[in-house]
Amino acid sequence: MRLISLVPTNTKINFLKFRKIAAVFSLLLCVASAGIFSAKGLNFGIDFRGGILIEIRTQGPADISKLRGTLSGLGLGEVQLQEFGQASDVLIRIERQAGGEKAQLVAVELAKKALGNEVNYRRTEFVGPKVGGELIEAGVTAVLLALGAMLVYIWFRFEWQFGVGAVVALLHDVLLTIGIFALLGLEFNLSTVAAILTIAGYSINDTVVVYDRVRENLRKYKQMPLAELLNVSINGTLSRTLLTSVTTLLALSALYFFGGEVLAGFSFAMIWGVIVGTYSSIFIAVPLLVYMKLRRTGLIVGDTDGDDAAAAGKSAN
Amino acid sequence: MVYFAKWKIILVAIVSILGLASAFPNFLSEEDAAALPGFMPSQQINLGLDLQGGSHLLLEVDVAAVLSQRREGLVDAIRDGMRGGTPRIGYRRLGIRGECVGFDLLREEDLSRARRIVRDLDTNSFDPQLETNVDGLVVTVCATVTGKREILTSAVQQSIEIVRRRIDELGTREPTIQRQGSDRILVQVPGIDDPERLKAIIGKTARMTFHLVDQTNSAAASCGAGRRRPPGTVCLPSQDEFDAANNPIMYLVKRRIMVDGENLVDAQGTFQDGQAVVSFRFDSVGARRFGTVTRQNVGQPFAIVLDKKVVSAPRINEPILGGNGIISGNFTIQTAGDLALLLRAGALPAPLTVLEERTVGAELGADSIAAGEFASVLAIVLVIVFMAAAYGLFGFMADVALILNIVLIAAVLSMLQATLTLPGIAGIVLTIGMAVDANVLIFERIREEARNGRTPISAVDAGYSRALTTIIDANITTLIAAVLLFQFGSGPIKGFAVTLAVGLLTSMFTAIMVTRMMVVLWLHRRRPKKLPL
Numbered sequence: 001m002r003l004i005s006l007v008p009t010n011t012k013i014n015f016l017k018f019r020k021i022a023a024v025f026s027l028l029l030c031v032a033s034a035g036i037f038s039a040k041g042l043n044f045g046i047d048f049r050g051g052i053l054i055e056i057r058t059q060g061p062a063d064i065s066k067l068r069g070t071l072s073g074l075g076l077g078e079v080q081l082q083e084f085g086q087a088s089d090v091l092i093r094i095e096r097q098a099g100g101e102k103a104q105l106v107a108v109e110l111a112k113k114a115l116g117n118e119v120n121y122r123r124t125e126f127v128g129p130k131v132g133g134e135l136i137e138a139g140v141t142a143v144l145l146a147l148g149a150m151l152v153y154i155w156f157r158f159e160w161q162f163g164v165g166a167v168v169a170l171l172h173d174v175l176l177t178i179g180i181f182a183l184l185g186l187e188f189n190l191s192t193v194a195a196i197l198t199i200a201g202y203s204i205n206d207t208v209v210v211y212d213r214v215r216e217n218l219r220k221y222k223q224m225p226l227a228e229l230l231n232v233s234i235n236g237t238l239s240r241t242l243l244t245s246v247t248t249l250l251a252l253s254a255l256y257f258f259g260g261e262v263l264a265g266f267s268f269a270m271i272w273g274v275i276v277g278t279y280s281s282i283f284i285a286v287p288l289l290v291y292m293k294l295r296r297t298g299l300i301v302g303d304t305d306g307d308d309a310a311a312a313g314k315s316a317n
Numbered sequence: 318m319v320y321f322a323k324w325k326i327i328l329v330a331i332v333s334i335l336g337l338a339s340a341f342p343n344f345l346s347e348e349d350a351a352a353l354p355g356f357m358p359s360q361q362i363n364l365g366l367d368l369q370g371g372s373h374l375l376l377e378v379d380v381a382a383v384l385s386q387r388r389e390g391l392v393d394a395i396r397d398g399m400r401g402g403t404p405r406i407g408y409r410r411l412g413i414r415g416e417c418v419g420f421d422l423l424r425e426e427d428l429s430r431a432r433r434i435v436r437d438l439d440t441n442s443f444d445p446q447l448e449t450n451v452d453g454l455v456v457t458v459c460a461t462v463t464g465k466r467e468i469l470t471s472a473v474q475q476s477i478e479i480v481r482r483r484i485d486e487l488g489t490r491e492p493t494i495q496r497q498g499s500d501r502i503l504v505q506v507p508g509i510d511d512p513e514r515l516k517a518i519i520g521k522t523a524r525m526t527f528h529l530v531d532q533t534n535s536a537a538a539s540c541g542a543g544r545r546r547p548p549g550t551v552c553l554p555s556q557d558e559f560d561a562a563n564n565p566i567m568y569l570v571k572r573r574i575m576v577d578g579e580n581l582v583d584a585q586g587t588f589q590d591g592q593a594v595v596s597f598r599f600d601s602v603g604a605r606r607f608g609t610v611t612r613q614n615v616g617q618p619f620a621i622v623l624d625k626k627v628v629s630a631p632r633i634n635e636p637i638l639g640g641n642g643i644i645s646g647n648f649t650i651q652t653a654g655d656l657a658l659l660l661r662a663g664a665l666p667a668p669l670t671v672l673e674e675r676t677v678g679a680e681l682g683a684d685s686i687a688a689g690e691f692a693s694v695l696a697i698v699l700v701i702v703f704m705a706a707a708y709g710l711f712g713f714m715a716d717v718a719l720i721l722n723i724v725l726i727a728a729v730l731s732m733l734q735a736t737l738t739l740p741g742i743a744g745i746v747l748t749i750g751m752a753v754d755a756n757v758l759i760f761e762r763i764r765e766e767a768r769n770g771r772t773p774i775s776a777v778d779a780g781y782s783r784a785l786t787t788i789i790d791a792n793i794t795t796l797i798a799a800v801l802l803f804q805f806g807s808g809p810i811k812g813f814a815v816t817l818a819v820g821l822l823t824s825m826f827t828a829i830m831v832t833r834m835m836v837v838l839w840l841h842r843r844r845p846k847k848l849p850l
Binding site: 005009010055057100101102105108109112120121122123124125126127128130131135138139141142145146149150153154157190191193194197198200201202204205206208209212213216236237239240243244246247248249250251252253254255257258259260262263266267270 | 367375377512513516520670671672673674675676677678680681684685688689691692693695696699700703704707739740742743746747749750751753754757758761764765768783786787790791792793794795796797798799801802804805806807810813814817
């Protein structure tokens with residue numbers, strides 16, 4: 001059986017040659033993301049903004065304009081209706097009502113009364129102003145702590161330069177994810193935060209694999225110029241990087257297309273994150289090391305496990 | 318020379334068998350799983366509310382209301398104490414002052430007696446719950462920090478108990494009711510079809526009291542802005558009687574409580590003359606008190622007050638001595654039944670506010686499970702085909718490990734009795750994609766070593782040992798993300814964190830132990846000259 005291979009063996013692509021173009025490209029994307037984010041803002045879901053979400057299924061295709069007429073007559077402020085998955089499913093979003101939690105409850109009751117008993121209530125969610133604020137806080141804390149903890153771990157396992165490189169790549173991925181959500185106006189909710197954290201984990205995971213190779217090569221080829229050494233490391237792990245991205249993307253596409261409407265936003269964020277994360281490991285995280293003085297001697301003196309001996313044995317082969 | 322210790326083979330075998338046995342009940346119906354013989358594990362994975370349908374409600378106890386009620390109670394207790402002393406303690410301006418209760422003594426020599434009265438009200442002498450400050454003749458009594466905490470804790474616990482009784486009365490199965498934080502209660506009720514009724518039943522304080530209606534003054538002359546109420550009375554609106562302008566009719570009732578709803582032992586929704594009514598029965602204390610009051614006030618109306626609204630105000634036709642009575646009002650069968658339920662379960666110590674609601678209908682839950690199952694199976698098939706195409710025999714071994722990995726995830730989730738949520742399914746699908754990563758890392762490394770001229774056995778050996786640190790480094794960072802998600806995420810997101818973390822750990826086991834075992838055993842058997850990679 002002939003095996004398919006995504007990447008030809010022994011590639012010698014000069015990735016470092018593209019580092020300036022990649023840096024400019026990424027910088028532009030980051031600036032654009034930040035710009036869109038500050039101009040347009042994120043389409044926060046009710047998890048963060050508070051408000052009401054009702055998903056209904058009507059008998060037969062839903063008459064959205066009639067439903068809108070029914071609901072907008074209630075004086076509940078902004079009411080958004082959206083077809084959700086299929087023609088009979090409608091997602092209704094009602095903005096957060098002025099006043100406390102009681103006001104939200106009353107609005108839910110009013111809306112349900114207006115919609116009547118003919119529709120099937122698939123989902124009713126309401127988040128009061130108090131909880132919304134707490135969820136934002138918890139989400140931001142979780143993301144910041146995760147970034148911090150990963151930085152510390154990499155710093156601990158590698159040299160600080162690697163930690164900086166990995167976190168720059170990570171911030172790049174997170175920023176671009178927020179950017180695409182702002183650009184497309186996709187709903188940003190709790191599962192998006194979960195997706196961002198998972199993207200962070202995946203992106204670091206990808207970076208760590210290449211960094212591990214860089215560290216190994218630093219011990220093995222003491223005379224090789226750094227840029228060349230980084231190229232060798234990227235090429236050496238290229239096949240793995242792409243293969244894992246492909247299997248992950250395969251699984252995520254199954255989720256995106258068939259996992260149901262509720263998970264679609266989450267899987268979209270993840271798909272985007274995997275693509276961006278793979279790109280940033282190769283073109284951002286590793287090339288950044290060129291600009292930071294890596295102490296080769298420190299790595300050898302500080303760490304004398306079997307790798308050195310193995311490398312020496314191999315060069316004798 | 319590659320070597321795979323016997324004990325490791327046994328370990329892999331034991332884990333696989335245990336995993337299969339623990340995952341097995343999930344493929345059975347609930348009844349069949351329960352019917353499994355005793356030595357077999359029979360626990361199934363818990364489905365989250367978003368998958369089985371149900372209501373998730375986050376409630377908050379109204380702390381301010383609890384404390385203010387407690388202050389009112391303190392005022393009454395101090396008044397009773399000072400009036401009961403011989404000679405009477407002279408005081409004026411007894412009432413609530415900010416967060417405390419205060420009064421002015423008339424004579425300085427009463428100070429020590431007043432202090433003793435307050436001290437006797439404190440139930441805990443080791444850790445005082447009340448603190449008395451004296452400034453000349455002005456005395457203020459405040460709850461201490463521990464006192465406030467104690468009040469809050471008991472209010473929350475009592476609320477949980479009452480909410481549990483009310484939900485149990487509704488006859489739903491397996492509700493979860495637990496305290497969250499200092500003043501919150503999380504209620505999860507699976508499979509409820511009318512969340513509005515659930516909220517209505519939980520949200521009512523349901524404090525019922527019986528008062529005499531003031532006959533000497535009229536409500537019209539005493540109630541409303543700018544009118545003076547006679548001392549010892551209070552104006553309460555009717556629950557369901559309205560005047561021409563659609564304002565509720567007001568009643569002027571005596572503040573003093575004749576009988577308290579606490580003394581009710583039973584209440585039922587029933588019919589009287591074709592009308593839905595609630596019949597009730599007092600305990601012996603309540604019955605005696607009710608008997609006395611009704612005997613003394615024959616011919617007068619009394620008000621049945623529920624949560625500061627008058628349900629009805631019937632006339633006492635004759636003394637009610639048996640402790641049984643009937644509340645009539647504008648009831649339907651359902652509202653009479655619900656009121657009876659609330660009276661049976663008892664009153665909440667303070668109002669509960671619904672902070673958050675997430676209700677999923679059973680139909681959406683079933684759709685989500687179906688979609689999640691399909692996506693998972695598709696993801697597995699895609700990854701399996703891809704791995705076999707990319708790595709041939711080795712890919713096939715990784716596929717076996719992948720399937721075992723999924724079995725193990727199901728087994729661990731069943732054993733931990735963790736809750737599987739919709740995002741949790743996403744976590745599993747993601748793990749399917751990422752689980753093969755460890756094997757990809759190893760196989761790529763083996764390929765590389767073989768290309769560098771190593772013999773198959775030496776290449777496999779080097780591949781596994783070199784890839785190991787990378788695998789651990791790479792997985793720990795994702796584990797960090799999962800742990801933080803679990804810590805800070807709520808409900809469904811926690812489920813995602815759990816499956817992600819469990820999936821990572823089981824995939825490390827299957828990649829490092831299981832595929833390695835298969836590869837090594839294959840090498841020993843075939844002793845190939847060249848690796849099929």
